[in-house]
Each structure stands twice: as C-alpha cells, then as structure tokens.
Amino acid sequence: MENYPLRFPSQQPSASFSTPCLSLLPADMIGGTQVFDTLQGGNSAGFLGLKDEVEVPTSQGYGAYQLMESFAGSRENEEKPSKKKEKKVRKPRYAFQTRSQVDVLDDGYRWRKYGQKAVKNNRFPRSYYKCTHQGCSVKKQVQRLSRDEDIVVTTYEGVHTHPTEKPHDNFQDILNQMQIYSNF
DNA sequence: CGGGTTTGACCCGCGC
DNA sequence: GCGCGGGTCAAACCCG
Numbered sequence A: 001m002e003n004y005p006l007r008f009p010s011q012q013p014s015a016s017f018s019t020p021c022l023s024l025l026p027a028d029m030i031g032g033t034q035v036f037d038t039l040q041g042g043n044s045a046g047f048l049g050l051k052d053e054v055e056v057p058t059s060q061g062y063g064a065y066q067l068m069e070s071f072a073g074s075r076e077n078e079e080k081p082s083k084k085k086e087k088k089v090r091k092p093r094y095a096f097q098t099r100s101q102v103d104v105l106d107d108g109y110r111w112r113k114y115g116q117k118a119v120k121n122n123r124f125p126r127s128y129y130k131c132t133h134q135g136c137s138v139k140k141q142v143q144r145l146s147r148d149e150d151i152v153v154t155t156y157e158g159v160h161t162h163p164t165e166k167p168h169d170n171f172q173d174i175l176n177q178m179q180i181y182s183n184f
Numbered sequence B: 001c002g003g004g005t006t007t008g009a010c011c012c013g014c015g016c
Numbered sequence C: 001g002c003g004c005g006g007g008t009c010a011a012a013c014c015c016g
Helices: A035-039 A171-181
Strands: A046-049 A093-099 A111-118 A125-131 A139-144 A151-157
Touching: none
Parallel strands: none
Antiparallel strands: A046 A093, A093 A151, A111 A125, A125 A139, A139 A151
C-alpha cells in the first residue's frame, strides 16, 4: 500500500527547476527577516512560521509570520529521557512553501534522506532529510500538499553552523536566475 | 567501494 | 492501557 500515485523525479537531489521557486536561498537567509518580501514578487513562496504542525492555509497561504528569534540553544536536544530538565526542547521549526514541480529544492546544502512517511489525509509522502555536514544536525522535511499538489512545503529544523557547500554565487546571480525563470 | 536512498521496524507522545 | 500517527533507525539496496 505504499503506492504513491505520482512520484516525482526522485533520482537526484538537485533536480533542475522547471518552475520558478526560491530554491537558491541559503538557509541562513531564512533566519533573516524580510528576505521574503523581496521574493514574493514572482513566486508564491511564503513563510509559514514555526508551527509544530505544518498545516497550510487553504488558499495560497502567504502566511508571512514573524520568525521566532530564539534560535539560541538549538544545537542539540541530546537529552536522555531520564533528565528532568526541559524535556524535549523541540527545536524551532520554520517552514515555507514553494510552488514547484520538484520535491526537493536545492538550497545549497547537502542532504541525506533518512526517512519517508505517509501522511494522513495526504496522498503524498513526507520525506525527512538531514544535513550531511559533520556536526551539523539540521533537518528538514519536505511535503507536498494534496490540496494543491503544486505546492511543496519545506520545513527546516535547526540552523546550519557552516557555509553552504555549493559555490552558489552571489545574490546577484540568484536574482538573475529568478529573472530568467520569471520569463515564463 | 563509498555515499545516498528505500523501506519496514521501532520508538514515543498523545488522545481516547 | 492501547492504538494511532509522526519521527527516526538501520540494514539492504542502488548507483556513480
């Protein structure tokens, strides 16, 4: 019963984008603030905020929430269950959705997939990725809405403590690419 | 041969 | 307590 109707090109992690998306954003920009204000122009990419559940607004959902600033000790929740401390300090998660044909967006980091689960009320599975950089425990999960199967929700958890692996150019190049895409 | 993906099992929190 | 659903592990598998 794991037949997921349409499985998107899941071969390579860095698929080529056939649709405008904000895939080139380094993740530390997400930690920034109003980067998205600039980007919302051509694409439907919105910031969802950091809810535990990524339930997406029914419409196009530009839920431009405020970003929590307590990334302070988000290094490890390596606490044993016996610890009576702050239990389960769930790292802040922040998500944004993108309109894209490809599931996994190339944000410049290197990810290793470590799980995939079927989501209730969703015909599409959710994929779990971890950053493969040593010592970096950033995770992300990618999910596609069954409502709008054009929408991909990417949820990041944690913050990278290292630069991107990719020589992904400067911001100007990113803008250039976006302009190319928006010629569609 | 090494690194990434697949996939079922396992774990754990939560609601009933 | 139990079952369900989300999240993770890890062994097998795949591919360059």
